[in-house]
Amino acid sequence: MxxxxxxxxxxxxxxxxxxxxxxxxxxxxxxxxxxxxxxxxxxxxxxxxxxxxxxxxxxxxAGKEQVVSAPLEAMWNGLRDDVEHLEFGHAPVFEVLRETLLATLTRMDDGDGAWAARVRLSRELAERTPSVAAHELQYCDRTSAAVEATLRRELGLDPGDPRPRLALDLLVASFHAALRAWTARPGTPAHTDLVADLRAVFAAVPEALTFGAHGPSGRQHHAARDAQDE
Amino acid sequence: MxxxxxxxxxxxxxxxxxxxxxxxxxxxxxxxxxxxxxxxxxxxxxxxxxxxxxxxxxxxxAGKEQVVSAPLEAMWNGLRDDVEHLEFGHAPVFEVLRETLLATLTRMDDGDGAWAARVRLSRELAERTPSVAAHELQYCDRTSAAVEATLRRELGLDPGDPRPRLALDLLVASFHAALRAWTARPGTPAHTDLVADLRAVFAAVPEALTFGAHGPSGRQHHAARDAQDE
DNA sequence: GTCCTAAATGCCACTCAGTGGCACAAGCCT
DNA sequence: AGGCTTGTGCCACTGAGTGGCATTTAGGAC
CATH class of the missing domain: 1.10.10.60 (Homeodomain-like)
Known part of the structure; x- marks a missing residue:
């Protein structure tokens, strides 16, 4: 054929x-x-x-859940493929992955907001349907494992080194945080709002390790909210 | 009654x-x-x-998968309950959570290694059974959401602040990385080995954001492996 | 110890997601 | 157009999961 x-x-x-x-x-x-x-x-x-x-x-x-999570799976597939073709310079890997995910996410925009609309519905269903949420998390986890393997191969990393997977899991956690913020927005948020929310979450990542009950970081923890004014 | x-x-x-x-x-x-x-x-x-x-x-x-993931769920339940009773000082929240998880994990040791043995079997099944892995991830995610709510309440944090959830997701990612390292050990690793592996992963966390393709961090990325010699 | 009540268990019929086999239909290539 | 490959629909079936209800067991009051 x-x-x-x-x-x-x-x-x-x-x-x-x-x-x-x-x-x-x-x-x-x-x-x-x-x-x-x-x-x-x-x-x-x-x-x-x-x-x-x-x-x-x-x-x-593969199952009933997958029909719901298909839109997001398409994006994770995109990320997995994009990472296969990455050029790694001297920049931190997390930074490269960050920019890659932003690019992948941006490319999911089909111009008429259809993908974003599907992701919204999918997200809302996942929030009220544990089996859908479970399926999505597992798909995401499996994709992360594949991407991790790519990183190890491309960067010649040790199989016991936990850092690539931690970086990936933090990347995924950031995306999920952005998704939650995005779906919590009033009205019908656009694709660009999701990209903005992801940027805002990425900006907050370094402080995830350092923020305290009462610290000098109080000013910066409005980063996620400020991004919604763009 | x-x-x-x-x-x-x-x-x-x-x-x-x-x-x-x-x-x-x-x-x-x-x-x-x-x-x-x-x-x-x-x-x-x-x-x-x-x-x-x-x-x-x-x-x-709740389902067939849950009978497999019950041992690990018991630990996440323990963490959720422990966080309810935490005293937050000025230390970074991630650091407090880290110590809490280490304490919770240590306390799961029943003295005869039974819990660890169950977790090993459970882990191995999860690796070859997607629906079990999915269920575990979702349970963990749900517990994280509950812990996040506790953190917000106790620390008076803004609902839009992504940092608590990022910290939690990084904590969970560290545990999963440790679990993978632990089950990959030769023989029948003990409960204390899991605690050691978790410590080693925690030690690598800061570098997850900064490591690069070729960087000055090469010496430290053996942290996870060195812990296996203890 | 007896009695009553609450809680737990087992049995049963059922639904529905998910599977495999196979005949038929549709698309592709020459 | 004919032959072959690929995709679809039909059907019977399994096993996870559910709800109803009768029976059993444990707990508490007296």
Missing amino acids: TTDISARGKLPLRERKKLRTRAALVDTALALFTERGFDGVTLDELCETVEVSKRTFFRNF | TTDISARGKLPLRERKKLRTRAALVDTALALFTERGFDGVTLDELCETVEVSKRTFFRNF
Whole structure:
């Protein structure tokens, strides 16, 4: 089977149909689950609405939870791929990863805010559905493990060195903090708001190790809130 | 119903029987799942072996995964409770949390290594069973959210301040890194080895933000390995 | 010790996510 | 157009998980 992508700039019909089915399942799931709850909608109902068989559903998604977390998984996949092509200079690895995640996140913007809208719905469902949250965390963890392996390989790091994984886990924690701040914003926050919130959280990272009950850092802990005025 | 604990230093029979049932389910599950895989043992089989009904199983555990992650959940519960009773001085919050987790972890040592043995089995199952790993991560995340709320309340922190959660997530990431190092040790590592590994990871934390591809930190990144010689 | 009540357990029927097998349909290539 | 590969739908099934309810067990009052 040859696929003449470069000549026609298009995926084969098979691939296009598959992507359309996936997208239809994601969008319909997010809408129905948001309206009636994750457990309030069976997969039979979802598949009937989209007019595919349940067997097809499971050919596209590993489980019910994954249809909800697909938008965020796409971003983590993007980060994993981006890190594969990174050039590491002398800068701290955490700094490089930070900029990479910001770039990856920025690139998820499809221009019409569709991705951001999906992520919002997905996030809200995750907050009220433990199994969805669990699935997302595990997917993220697995991606981090893959990225860690890349870092070790590219940087020639010792297998016992905990620093790469700590850096990655802090990167992920920052993203999750930004996501929480973003979904807590009033109204319908935009993609750019999420990027801004992530920047603000990154700015607060060094102080995560040093802030105290009463310290001289009081002025700076408004960083996350100030970013919302941009 | 009055329970005369202080007078006799004992839990009521009902509570004791319940704890015994729980422990039997955990130990049997860990043994059977380790031998035949998580998916290779049904709950019907597990309950028949322990001689309780499946209904009772679900009165004790929220799901099949939780019977595996129960030992670690006990530790996170301990940390959550310990943080409720913390005195915060002027030290950095991360430092206080660090010492608290070390104390909590140390206290999980029951003297005969039983808890550590359960955690090892649990950890190994989690590594080869995504749904177990997912459940653990979500439980941990939920506990972190509870601890974060305590920190905010006790320290009078702003709801938008990302630092407490970042500190907590870094604490958790450190524990997971230590757990991975510990289970990777040859032989049957002891409870004290886990404490040592956690100390070593904590020592590496500041550098997680600063290490680079080629930097002047090369000497210190053996901290995790040196701890294994203690 | 007896009796009553609260709490725990077991049994049962059931739902629904998830799986595997296989026939049929659709797309691709020559 | 024909043949082959890939994708889909149908179906039967398993096992985690749930709710209802009868029975058993433990606890407390007298």
